Amino acid sequence: MKFTIIAGGPLILQKIFDKFPFKTLIIFLIAIVTMNITYYNHSKTLLLNQQKEKIDILTSTISTLLDSQSEGEASYEEMIAQNLRSSALAIQEALDPDFHQVDNAQLVALTKKLDLDGISLFERRGDDFVVVRSSDPKELNASSKTWGIVYDAQLQLSDKKKVNIGTGLALEHFWSGPIDTASTDESVIRKWGEYFDGTTNYIINPYVNVANSLSHYRNKIGVDANITKLLASNQDNLLEIAVLNSEKIFKNGPTPYQRDNWYSERLIEYGSYDYRDTLEGDNMQEAIRLKQPVYYVTQINGKKVLKSFTPFLTSNLKYKKEEIPKVVMVATDYSQVQKALNGQLSDVILFMTIVTTLGLASISAFLILTRKRNEGLVKNVQDVYLDNINSIVQSIKEQRHDISNHLTALSWMLKSKRYESAEEYIRPLVHDAAMLENQIKAIEINVPAISAIIQAKLAQSELHNIAMHVEFSRMDNLRLTTMKATDLVRVISNLMDNAFDATLELPVQERSVSIEGNVTDNQLHIRIRNSCHPLPANSQARLFEAGFSTKMGKKNKGLGLHIIQQLLEQHRGTIECDASENGMTFSLMLPLKSDVENMSVNANFHL
Template sequence: MQRNIWFMAISIIVVIILLNNTAYYFLTKRSLEAAMNHEMQAVAKQIELSVEQSRLGAEKFQEQIGRELRSVAVAAQYALDPDVEKVTNEELRELSKKLAVEHITLLKRTEDNIIMYKSSDPNEQLGKGTKTWDPWYIAFNQLFDDKNVSIKWLGQTLPNFWSGPYEVASSDPSSIYKWGYYHDGSTNYIIDPYVSYTMLADYENLTGVNSMIEKSLASSESLLEVTVINPSTFSKGPFETVNDDGELQEHILQKPIMYGTYEYKLSKDDANVAKAYKSGKIVTVNEHISGQHVMKMFIPVFTEDKGINIVDENGNPINSYVLTLVSDYQIIQNQLDSQFINIGLIIIVVTGLSLAIAAIAMNYYRQSREKAVQVAQQTYVDEINSMFQAIRAQRHDFLNHVQTIHSLAELNKSKELIAYTKELTGEIRLMNDIINIGNPAIAALIRSKISQAESYRIEFACTFNGLNRLEMGIKTLDMNRMLGNLIDNAFDEVLSYVEQRREVDLVAHQADGHLEFKISNTCKDASTVSESPLFEAGFSTKDDDHQGLGLYIVKSIVDKYKGTIQVYATEMERITFVIRIPL
């Protein structure tokens, strides 16, 4: 029974530890994920600011290039004949070198088109029309007609001048240029100087977004990839058109990946980018990419009123992009694994210590219980031996008693004879009453307490009925502990009175499936004592030499056998304890 209790207690402790550590695991996991999210958002904010600064800076840089292109065009106007027919390609080549631009092209207006008529670039497709260049063609007509451009599209408008953003050359899809177009009406052509993307690329490499992304990746242990996405064109892939020569021409303005790289791809990236862009909320996913566990975050960034040049597939400006960050989730798992190895070691040590302590406690409890049983059994044996020794002494002295009676009868000592026989029969009756209790262990205890009462000059009367059916075992030992403590408690109380008032009565009987003990003794404050917490450990109405454990032990034994105990102040200066135990 006790082993089962200890096993259950240890099992409960282990289960509590496991539940506690499971909860700790998930709380730690959530905490680490939150920390990673916080780190990613902090990095995203830095990159967002970098994107804003870089693109605004690039815009200002392009505006400055546009102004320089206008200056080159004005200088070329003064150097060239106002009639395009009198200008040669060789003149344009020399002039472009002097003015430090890539090339200069002159655009001529025909009846139904505007064509590239003269150029310093030997690869330029002279005679090629621009009618399909939307919105460039509109801008060219406005320059020829109004001398100024008023289209609402990305580009830079200055007096008699317009410049579009950097874009792929239709005549050379492998090259990216920025063109400037000037016409003030003094010539019959538009002057078109242009420069390559190299200048802006060098600027962006030094101060741009890609540089910031590379620094962020290098400084972060968990960050794997950063991508700046155009949400309008991302799902459609690279934006390409077919030029007049039938070649595919990709346009950088509508490119889906604006900055960074895009190596960690998921099938649901299109949907997540669209969800973040439309909802304006961060979207986070936890997935495996090529066997690597990653956390991917889609962060919408809105740039309203910030002049960011981002366009949809139709070339219309939009005011938002999506910043995508990929982090290595394995770092979180490694931290969790490391912590749980430590926790596992702690659990093993604590469990081992708990088992050792439990084993020591169980062994101590078993030894204490065995020792208590041995002491009770030894007491039982000693008291039984004492009782049988008294019986043997009576038998041994029987002849002496007979001889004494005979002599007193011969001498006609009737009074002495009556007194002697009365004393002799009282001793024999007492011994017989003890033997008739029916249970040797209880009989031995009562025999001992009678002897103790005689020595204390206490009038101890006891009556037993029907205890012969009690079997020897732990129950009998418990009954002896209970009776012994009750009798000792009564003896302690009556010893405080004169001999004439030292009265203790014990009645025990077995009937109706119950064992009942009733013990009463003299007690001058019976009413007050009966209302006291008699059965609490440490409570005592006696002096400090008593530990107040006797009645507490009695109550524990009664509770153990699901019995009842009641206390009554039965009459003036008398207290009674009644115990009923089911059998």
């Protein structure tokens, strides 16, 4: 007994496993996974866009501050330039027009008197300008030929032209360029003035050191001060902000010196830039080319960083004539986005687990209910089938018992030469034998449900005096799932009912219905024929329309050919129709796959 339980357990589990709709489950899981992946990606995009919006706000703030500061610094530089021109006029009044009559001590004295940081005098020598006198000995003999825009301005001044080089402040006989590093002392940041009106044999070059005042201004109210505030108020994910000199990234800086410590060539104009990566040059160029922000995620020192480059053009701070923009760089901690996504992923996994569990429970419940329903249908069909089997067996027993009596009676009639009586006596016996043969053929069908319904229709044909013929072949290996068999029985039953209804309109001797079936090339073919009145041509074309019926004035309880067609199409079925003067023919074809549950069915009806 114990052996039976142990051995039976795996068999029960195997049956459950075989009948469980794994295809449906897989489709369900794929749908759930797809939905959650879409939701996850949507959340990722949403969080990333939120991060980008924060960056855009920061960038806009820095750009506004930069624009405001550039306006302030432009005014600051212009004020210094005006003072340098006034100082140049005072120097011209105090010195001899010939630099040979001027000594460096005079320039030192004038520097102190005018509150300058230095004075140099340039002599033009061919295509070069050389410092011949200076308050600073380091300036002596310095050449401006390699000083870019300073050299260009001196050339125009010496030619008695108004300076026009696209930058700096140009006044009468005077030009002052942007603040920059001193070539003779790279630890100093200066602003120079260039003055020449033709009355002297030298260009007057007064200058002041501005590093301290400029740094004080920026640290108190400038961009640097505001960057510090922004970093302090966004410590959770803001890593760094910098205003960058894009020319430095492109390695085509404006001055011929190309020195990293020159003020005009510095990479970082404001803020700090420690989060460097190999992609920054390409992304910065792309931002400038598109004239819009460029975002990208990169790995820096083991940390995932979301960086952005936003071009910003301000003419007040440009060094060259070309309008090459500054670039605002913002680096944020992408791990904050990843952390939020990980939390989202945990929620998604929990959601999937709950939904999958509920889905499995629902599918199992549906499976149990459907199985019970199908078992009930199968039981009803089997009951009919067994009743018919019992009826046939009983008929065979009765006929075997009566056959000797029939033979005795026929023998007597033939000996008495009562041939007509013998013929009349034989006719019902032949009919009974044909009926029994049909019933035996129906029994031979390998699908109890189909066998049972044909048995039932045979009994119905007998009741209505309808000559019915049954012919099935090659049905030994026929395998149908419960659902397919149930649907096929519904189709056959309704088509047979339609055939009976149509042939009953004829006289008794003309009533006939036949059903044939065979399995060929893994396909089940069923053909149903019936005699009837000819069907009008316009009705033939509408047979499968929804709501159409040829049973006018009659109570129609059948499915209707349209519904039958839809039912078959659920199993990938087709239907054709062939009508003639002698009757109608319906032909069904269903592809068979005995190893696959719920395989699709094709049904072709040939009328």
